[in-house]
Amino acid sequence: MDIVKIPENDFYKFVDKKIAEKSSRIISVVRKGTKFVFDELDSASRMCLDYDVTILPPKKYFQPQKETLLRFVPKQADSYEAVNEFEPITLIGVHYYDLAAIYLMDRAFSEGKKDENYLKKRNNALLIGLYPTHFFKYRFSSSVIKGEQPYKVADLMLIHMDDGHFALEIVTEKGRAYIEGAGCKKSDYTLKEIEDAKNRIKDDQRLPIPVELTPDYLMKNHDHPVWEVFGEKCYSCGSCVFVCPTCYCFDMKDEIDLTLKSGERTRNWDGCMLENFAVCAGGHNFRGKRAARFRHRIFRKGVNLPLKYHYWGCVGCGRCADACTSSIAGPVKVFKYIEENK
Amino acid sequence: MIQTANSTKHDNESIYLPEVATLIRKEPMTDLDMYFEFEMKNKPLGHLYGQFVELSIPGIGEVAISISSPPGKGKSFEMVIRKVGQVTSVIHQLNPGDSVGIRGPFGTHFPMEDLKGKSLLFVTGGQGLVPARSAILHALKNRGDYKDITILFGCRDPGQRLFTSELKEWKSRDDIVFLETVDKCEPGEWDGHVGVITTLFPQLKDIDPLETHAIVVGPPVMYKFVIMSLYDMEFSDKHIIVSLERHMKCGVGKCGHCQINNLYVCQDGPVFVYDTIKHLKEAI
Numbered sequence: 053m054d055i056v057k058i059p060e061n062d063f064y065k066f067v068d069k070k071i072a073e074k075s076s077r078i079i080s081v082v083r084k085g086t087k088f089v090f091d092e093l094d095s096a097s098r099m100c101l102d103y104d105v106t107i108l109p110p111k112k113y114f115q116p117q118k119e120t121l122l123r124f125v126p127k128q129a130d131s132y133e134a135v136n137e138f139e140p141i142t143l144i145g146v147h148y149y150d151l152a153a154i155y156l157m158d159r160a161f162s163e164g165k166k167d168e169n170y171l172k173k174r175n176n177a178l179l180i181g182l183y184p185t186h187f188f189k190y191r192f193s194s195s196v197i198k199g200e201q202p203y204k205v206a207d208l209m210l211i212h213m214d215d216g217h218f219a220l221e222i223v224t225e226k227g228r229a230y231i232e233g234a235g236c237k238k239s240d241y242t243l244k245e246i247e248d249a250k251n252r253i254k255d256d257q258r259l260p261i262p263v264e265l266t267p268d269y270l271m272k273n274h275d276h277p278v279w280e281v282f283g284e285k286c287y288s289c290g291s292c293v294f295v296c297p298t299c300y301c302f303d304m305k306d307e308i309d310l311t312l313k314s315g316e317r318t319r320n321w322d323g324c325m326l327e328n329f330a331v332c333a334g335g336h337n338f339r340g341k342r343a344a345r346f347r348h349r350i351f352r353k354g355v356n357l358p359l360k361y362h363y364w365g366c367v368g369c370g371r372c373a374d375a376c377t378s379s380i381a382g383p384v385k386v387f388k389y390i391e392e393n394k
Numbered sequence: 395m396i397q398t399a400n401s402t403k404h405d406n407e408s409i410y411l412p413e414v415a416t417l418i419r420k421e422p423m424t425d426l427d428m429y430f431e432f433e434m435k436n437k438p439l440g441h442l443y444g445q446f447v448e449l450s451i452p453g454i455g456e457v458a459i460s461i462s463s464p465p466g467k468g469k470s471f472e473m474v475i476r477k478v479g480q481v482t483s484v485i486h487q488l489n490p491g492d493s494v495g496i497r498g499p500f501g502t503h504f505p506m507e508d509l510k511g512k513s514l515l516f517v518t519g520g521q522g523l524v525p526a527r528s529a530i531l532h533a534l535k536n537r538g539d540y541k542d543i544t545i546l547f548g549c550r551d552p553g554q555r556l557f558t559s560e561l562k563e564w565k566s567r568d569d570i571v572f573l574e575t576v577d578k579c580e581p582g583e584w585d586g587h588v589g590v591i592t593t594l595f596p597q598l599k600d601i602d603p604l605e606t607h608a609i610v611v612g613p614p615v616m617y618k619f620v621i622m623s624l625y626d627m628e629f630s631d632k633h634i635i636v637s638l639e640r641h642m643k644c645g646v647g648k649c650g651h652c653q654i655n656n657l658y659v660c661q662d663g664p665v666f667v668y669d670t671i672k673h674l675k676e677a678i
Contacts, residue, residue: 121410126453129415129493130435134408164661165646168407274675301650304410304643308453315453317410324650332641333457333478336614338654338676348653348676356656 054222055246056236063210063218066234067096067144076140076178079113081106090143101145101210104188105371109150109297110143111157114173115321121169122317126308135316138172142230145182145210149193149367151202153297154179158205159361160300169319178230181206183250190370192384194251195258197367211249219246255368257384260391263364266354269390274347278389283343285378286325292372292381293323293349298357298365301329324348350386409646412450412495417488418470424554426477427521428486432494434469439499441465443506443529444611444637444665447498448645449473451488455481458642458660460525461499464532474524474556500645502665504529504609504635513542513605515598517620519591519612520549523556525637525664526611534570541605543570544598548591548612550577552584573597591616595623603628611637617678621668631669638664638677 058066071078071093080099082091088103090110125131146154154174161170181202184191202209207227211219219239222228239246261269293299303322308315322329325345330338339345357365366383373382380386414435421429439447441461450456457479463472477486488494506529514533518526533540545564549555554576564572573594575587587594591612608629610620617636624634640652640659647661655674657663671677 121408122412122452124452127451129412129450129452129495132412132414132452132495134411136408161648165409165648166407167409167646167648169410300648302644303649303651304456306453306455317450317452317456319410322649322651324653329651330641332614332639333476333482334613335478336639338614338640344676351655352653356653359656 054228055239055241056220056222056231057213057217057239057241058220058231058234058236059217061216062235064096064099066231067093067099069233070142071096076142076176078142078144079110080144099144101182101212102185103145104184104186105147105191105369105374107371108295109153109369109371110146111153111297111300113141113143113177114154114157114170115161115300115302115319118318118320119169120316121304121319124315124317126312126315136169136172138176140176140178141173142178142180144180146179146206147182147184147369148202148209149191149197149369150297151179151181151206152193152197152363152367153369155201155204156298156357156361156363156365156367157300178207178226179205180227181209183209183211184253185212187253187256188370189256190373190382190384191255191368192257192259192370193368194255195368196263196364198363201363211246212252213241213245213249219249257368257370257382259368259384260387263358266364266387267358270351270354273390276390277393278386279343279347281389282380282386283341283346285380286342286346287377288325288327288342288345289377290323290326291375291377293325294321295371295375297367297369297371298353299323324352346380350383353383410497410644412448412456412497414493415496417490417492417494419490420488423474423556423558427474427554427556428477429557430473430475430485430488431470432473432496434471434496435493438469439471439496441471441499441528442503443532444504444525445499445501446525446642446645446660446664447496447500448642449475449485450495450497451481451484452495454484456495456497456643457481457485458500458645462524462527464528464535474521476521498645500642500660502663504637504665506532509607510539512540512607513602514540514544515601515606515608516543516545517591517608517610517612517624518545518547519616519620520554521556522611522613522616522637523547526609527557527560529609534564534567537569542601544601545570545572546574546591546594547572548575548577548594552576552579571598590619592619592623595627598627601627603630603633607633607635609635609637614639614678621678631672632667634668636666636668636671636678638666638671640664 161167209221353365415432642660643651647658652659
């Protein structure tokens with residue numbers, strides 16, 4: 053993989069140039085109060101690449117909170133029209149764990165029946181990754197992500213160096229073409245300097261057991277008291293799943309406009325932690341208990357997705373732990389409780 | 395805003411775009427259940443036994459419904475739809491000639507080809523008869539392909555019986571065994587067996603568990619008790635085929651509603667050999 057370098061100021065100027073070109077929407081991290089969010093840039097000066105974590109992961113650009121799947125005339129089935137809205141976007145400064153999550157999302161939406169509403173958005177995106185420069189107290193990504201995982205989706209990777217430069221790893225040809233004209237120079241950093249810069253921020257937390265052992269470990273602890281103990285404190289608010297970069301469950305709803313002449317079928321974020329998620333026609337709730345829902349979420353990350361994709365289903369971003377009102381959602385805490393109460 | 399947005403209409407790549415079907419006839423079956431026959435506008439549905447579709451009315455919504463007829467009726471297919479919510483209430487109000495959206499068929503099916511030469515034991519409860527009927531009608535039509543056929547049907551009360559003329563015909567046939575029960579009834583309302591479906595099992599004679607495959611479809615509460623009774627008869631897990639009910643919202647293995655552990659019931663099921671799911675604690 054080629055590595056180049058660019059002074060930070062020049063990179064910001066390059067981003068301004070890309071904004072002016074208007075060939076794609078430029079999305080990056082900006083401040084929102086004391087926190088950070090992904091948002092569209094009108095100027096590179098708003099861009100903040102020195103952040104701890106964003107409130108929502110970048111999945112909102114590929115699976116929006118709400119998107120239109122179909123348009124129709126109410127009650128006329130021959131009027132259904134598929135809708136697929138997408139446009140070229142460039143995401144700048146996506147932390148490596150969020151890239152790992154996008155890889156899992158890509159698998160979910162492309163394997164089996166292909167979901168073009170997701171894939172068209174995804175295939176029209178250029179991803180510029182970033183290694184974190186800021187500590188986040190709930191993050192434990194380094195104990196759950198395999199090194200190659202972010203590189204399966206990134207086009208370029210930014211690494212903050214100590215000398216006012218970014219080192220830029222060129223991952224794809226699409227990425228190489230994108231930075232042509234940015235004024236990058238050949239990198240003269242040693243591999244050790246690059247690795248040290250990538251690993252500058254150490255996670256405070258880590259999963260207490262090796263990640264590859266979790267499927268068996270959780271299966272053996274299917275009936276452990278942890279699910280009841282933690283479930284009892286759960287408000288079923290769904291915050292943990294809505295901020296999760298690897299949760300993609302959704303609901304579909306029909307909406308009719310005020311004229312009653314047209315309507316849309318929309319896809320909306322939904323979550324397995326919400327009380328009525330598994331209710332069937334007739335009212336039977338297959339996961340009516342909070343403990344069962346809590347277990348399902350952790351099993352999805354630690355058993356189901358790993359068995360299917362051979363990568364852990366959680367990327368250790370720590371957003372769920374941060375968002376949870378009851379301080380129960382973080383996987384590390386769950387595993388620690390099981391370890392301490394064998 | 396950058397003006398580069400693309401919007402593709404008539405995007406046939408969409409897995410959410412329904413085909414069109416027209417209602418041909420409907421008949422009430424119980425106070426809540428209505429029989430429907432639909433005809434696909436373009437090509438036959440191409441379904442197999444026990445599969446389901448996502449049926450929709452634009453502006454009202456989409457619901458997963460089992461197909462009740464076996465393949466082979468050209469573009470037409472049958473369903474029995476229970477009025478339980480907003481979408482099914484509107485479906486009940488449809489008139490012949492009205493159109494609906496259909497996505498699918500989805501899911502796994504009863505392996506009627508693989509079961510040729512075997513004996514069949516259908517254990518159906520309530521609406522479970524609806525998907526099972528596609529397999530039952532196939533087996534009865536091709537009676538010579540199967541050895542002994544036994545059908546059990548149970549429902550809450552006599553008013554909940556489905557396909558009553560077919561039940562009558564099955565009862566009169568001497569080449570199959572058909573046993574029926576109701577959970578409860580008013581005095582004088584019913585002269586048949588009363589009790590939950592497992593109370594029919596003592597009447598089953600000469601069922602060879604090595605030669606017979608049980609097809610079990612019913613309400614969630616039924617499975618454990620029926621499977622225990624089948625174990626008493628020395629059925630192996632590989633000879634028990636179940637069809638599981640879940641909230642199948644998208645039908646394409648994405649939305650997560652129907653998930654049991656690593657399985658999406660809409661894609662990996664709804665028909666499972668019990669052997670493959672018995673380790674999943676939330677399955678039944």
